[in-house]
Amino acid sequence: MIKIGIVGGTGYTGVELLRILAVHPEVEVKCITSRSEAGMPVADMYPNLRGHFDLAFSEPDPEQLAECDLVFFATPHGVAARMVPELMKAGTRVVDLSADFRLKDLDVWAKWYGMPHESPEWAAKAVYGLPEVARDEIRKAQLVANPGCYPTAVQLGFLPLLENGLVDPSRLIADAKSGASGAGRQASTGMLHGEIGESFKTYGASGHRHLPEIRQGLGQAAGTGVGVTFVPHLLPMIRGIEATLYAELNDTADFERLQALFEERYRDEPFVDVMPFGSHPETRSVRGANHCRMALHRQEQSNVVIVTSVIDNLVKGAAGQAVQNMNIMFGLDERLGLNAPAMLP
Numbered sequence: 001m002i003k004i005g006i007v008g009g010t011g012y013t014g015v016e017l018l019r020i021l022a023v024h025p026e027v028e029v030k031c032i033t034s035r036s037e038a039g040m041p042v043a044d045m046y047p048n049l050r051g052h053f054d055l056a057f058s059e060p061d062p063e064q065l066a067e068c069d070l071v072f073f074a075t076p077h078g079v080a081a082r083m084v085p086e087l088m089k090a091g092t093r094v095v096d097l098s099a100d101f102r103l104k105d106l107d108v109w110a111k112w113y114g115m116p117h118e119s120p121e122w123a124a125k126a127v128y129g130l131p132e133v134a135r136d137e138i139r140k141a142q143l144v145a146n147p148g149c150y151p152t153a154v155q156l157g158f159l160p161l162l163e164n165g166l167v168d169p170s171r172l173i174a175d176a177k178s179g180a181s182g183a184g185r186q187a188s189t190g191m192l193h194g195e196i197g198e199s200f201k202t203y204g205a206s207g208h209r210h211l212p213e214i215r216q217g218l219g220q221a222a223g224t225g226v227g228v229t230f231v232p233h234l235l236p237m238i239r240g241i242e243a244t245l246y247a248e249l250n251d252t253a254d255f256e257r258l259q260a261l262f263e264e265r266y267r268d269e270p271f272v273d274v275m276p277f278g279s280h281p282e283t284r285s286v287r288g289a290n291h292c293r294m295a296l297h298r299q300e301q302s303n304v305v306i307v308t309s310v311i312d313n314l315v316k317g318a319a320g321q322a323v324q325n326m327n328i329m330f331g332l333d334e335r336l337g338l339n340a341p342a343m344l345p
């Protein structure tokens with residue numbers, strides 16, 4: 001059994017990790033940390049986990065964490081950068097759900113996250129954990145930077161177009177919407193039901209910290225710098241991201257082969273579903289599931305290809321993708337613990 005530690009077990013992504021790991025046949029969760037709830041049985045706080053975990057939350061203890069085979073960090077930015085070097089020295093493997101190890105340019109990281117990076121050495125060595133791009137590197141990695149939620153939905157939708165040089169990489173648009181769980185569990189006025197219910201708004205339209213992450217990933221796929229306009233929106237729902245992506249085709253004749261190209265690109269990917277041309281993927285079709293569903297569209301007399309891409313921000317956008325990465329790192333079937341279809345309605 002793989003011995004697992006989770007730092008930040010009381011947050012939304014932490015409890016989602018527990019929900020997935022509760023039915024994973026190859027893992028044993030050894031410690032789940034929370035500073036504010038240390039001593040409280042996990043199942044008292046999260047009754048959905050009654051009967052699955054006997055553990056109580058504990059203070060983060062570097063020695064106890066170093067005894068694990070793999071530690072997930074489900075913590076705010078900055079925590080993993082501080083704690084990871086010691087775990088690396090102990091030979092423990094890490095999947096970090098925060099953004100600490102996602103960006104290779106640490107000046108850019110410091111600008112967006114408002115602090116200097118505390119572990120430049122490991123930021124350089126970390127593997128960006130988008131399995132559909134970096135499966136072989138993830139297999140060998142000691143430290144995996146789990147992608148952000150918006151960057152997952154956006155990159156998966158654009159990748160086939162950019163990898164094949166079919167669109168103008170300088171004029172990409174990602175219009176993305178998220179449910180409120182994307183902001184985490186800590187209380188804030190802006191996230192009260194009374195503030196976001198019956199309403200819909202953009203935020204971060206002049207710049208969001210996922211923009212440099214999206215640029216980095218798409219730039220690698222295109223083999224050149226990309227120009228992306230990324231605008232996030234907050235939806236009055238709990239889970240889910242929908243990203244509507246726009247790109248200008250270099251040659252409209254290519255349109256005919258786009259559907260086949262997308263199907264071929266993702267044919268062997270267990271968690272990417274290319275739906276029939278013109279479909280409208282819904283967030284509820286991936287709710288609680290590790291899938292990204294996408295579809296292609298074209299409007300009459302237009303050279304713009306539209307890709308709509310949906311994920312559950314807490315699953316393929318966070319905890320599910322983290323478990324997928326763990327499965328790859330330990331040579332397991334990638335789908336273990338992640339086979340459940342979405343909940344409908």
Ligand SMILES: NC(=O)C1=CN([C@@H]2O[C@H](COP(=O)(O)OP(=O)(O)OC[C@H]3O[C@@H](n4cnc5c(N)ncnc54)[C@H](OP(=O)(O)O)[C@@H]3O)[C@@H](O)[C@H]2O)C=CC1
Binds near residue numbers: 009076077147149
């Ligand atoms: N929510 C989402 O959809 C997504 C989130 N992420 C990222 O995953 C990470 C976790 O997100 P989320 O679960 O939403 O966050 P939450 O705010 O819901 O939870 C944060 C957790 O971290 C713990 N924590 C906070 N500060 C520290 C610290 N200094 N040392 C140790 N533990 C700490 C908290 O417990 P306590 O304070 O009691 O120790 C809590 O358990 C974030 O970096 C987030 O950006 C990534 C993709 C999607």
Ligand SMILES: CC(=O)N[C@@H](CCC(=O)OP(=O)(O)O)C(=O)O
Binds near residue numbers: 148178179232
């Ligand atoms: C709705 C909402 O607030 N979403 C969050 C999503 C970001 C997130 O989860 O952070 P990571 O970079 O760790 O992925 C936001 O826009 O800040």
